[in-house]
Amino acid sequence: MKLRHPSKAVLRDWLTGEIEPDTTDTVERHLDTCARCAATLEALEPAPEVTPGPDSSLSSALAIVLAPPDDLARRLEEGVTARLSSRQMMEVVADLFGAGLETTRLLLIEGDDDDDS
Amino acid sequence: MPAAADPAVLHRLVVEHGDAVYRLALSVVRDRALAEDIAQETMMKAWLALPTLRDQGSLRSWVLRIANNTAISTLRARRAVAVDPHDLPEAEAPAERSVEARVQSDAVMGEFVAALDTLDELSRTIVVLREVEGLSYDEIAAVLNVPLPTVKTRLLRARRRLSSTLKEWA
Numbered sequence: 001m002k003l004r005h006p007s008k009a010v011l012r013d014w015l016t017g018e019i020e021p022d023t024t025d026t027v028e029r030h031l032d033t034c035a036r037c038a039a040t041l042e043a044l045e046p047a048p049e050v051t052p053g054p055d056s057s058l059s060s061a062l063a064i065v066l067a068p069p070d071d072l073a074r075r076l077e078e079g080v081t082a083r084l085s086s087r088q089m090m091e092v093v094a095d096l097f098g099a100g101l102e103t104t105r106l107l108l109i110e111g112d113d114d115d116d117s
Numbered sequence: 118m119p120a121a122a123d124p125a126v127l128h129r130l131v132v133e134h135g136d137a138v139y140r141l142a143l144s145v146v147r148d149r150a151l152a153e154d155i156a157q158e159t160m161m162k163a164w165l166a167l168p169t170l171r172d173q174g175s176l177r178s179w180v181l182r183i184a185n186n187t188a189i190s191t192l193r194a195r196r197a198v199a200v201d202p203h204d205l206p207e208a209e210a211p212a213e214r215s216v217e218a219r220v221q222s223d224a225v226m227g228e229f230v231a232a233l234d235t236l237d238e239l240s241r242t243i244v245v246l247r248e249v250e251g252l253s254y255d256e257i258a259a260v261l262n263v264p265l266p267t268v269k270t271r272l273l274r275a276r277r278r279l280s281s282t283l284k285e286w287a
Contacts, residue, residue: 012208017235031270040268041273049124057283058276059248061229066245070154077129079157081124081165 011041072089126166134177135160137250138184144241145188146195147234149154155191159184180261181250192238228282236275242277243268 006014006027013019014027023054069075140157143152163180170179178186203252233241246252252260 010125015277017274017278028270032264032267033262037267038269041270056278058244061226061279061283062233062245064222064226065230065233066143066249068136068139069149072139072156073131073135076135076157076160077127077152080127080131082163083157083161084165 005037005040006035008040009045011037012044015041015044127160128169130163130167130180131160134163134180137177138180140245140249141181141184141242142188142247145185145238146192151191151195152188155184155188159187162187178252178256178260180247181252182262185261189238206239225282229279232278232282236278239267240271240275243271244279247272250278 010019010023010027014024016030018026031041133158139156140153142155142159143149144153148157159180162183170176192284236244239261243257246257246260247254254265254268254272258265261268
């Protein structure tokens with residue numbers, strides 16, 4: 001069924017989150033494909049009561065909240081190298097015994113558990 | 118190690134794109150350990166598949182697309198397995214985040230984090246790619262494989278909700 005264009009009041013409520021979840025889904029499905037309503041939304045923005053601050057504040061806040069660990073690059077390099085070594089080892093074992101990769105992985109993990117006990 | 122997988126190439130990938138990949142993953146899954154795991158997997162995939170990339174100019178978008186697909190797959194797998202809602206990834210307690218531990222003392226930032234968590238994964242990812250990584254609307258649509266109107270409308274809503282918590286932040 002083709003969806004009708006939501007009213008400006010509904011679009012404004014969607015922007016501010018003051019809308020029922022079912023209606024949210026309907027509005028978002030419509031907005032995913034309707035350039036006309038996207039333009040209407042842009043015309044509604046910004047509403048006076050919620051004028052956003054400078055974008056730099058938003059960017060800074062996001063950068064703080066999502067800040068990576070200081071040593072991320074080193075950890076990623078080491079992690080990738082270890083993963084690749086592990087995968088290549090499994091491929092060799094799987095080839096030797098004619099087992100699937102997942103079976104081999106489970107066998108190797110079981111082996112690790114036995115060593116720990 | 119495959120001949121094409123040059124360690125120097127991995128180093129460059131990680132240095133140039135590691136932070137952006139981590140931030141994108143964290144915006145999807147909201148769990149730092151899981152985000153780092155996704156970043157590792159993304160870097161491994163990108164490193165091994167790099168020789169197949171025809172247009173090296175699109176490297177950043179290509180890496181971010183791999184990261185997004187990996188993060189979404191991880192989240193779906195978690196949700197399929199988790200029977201207890203508490204097992205699902207969610208925003209971490211402030212005490213577990215060293216950088217955020219400092220800013221969480223600021224009530225405004227607490228509100229900001231809460232507002233970020235109320236957004237859906239797609240909206241969070243869109244606002245991060247635009248505001249932090251500086252991608253254009255078209256690039257975001259290509260990375261996330263969503264229509265352009267979706268990028269514009271989700272970004273409008275995300276900006277409004279997040280910025281409204283920052284009015285008193287200077």
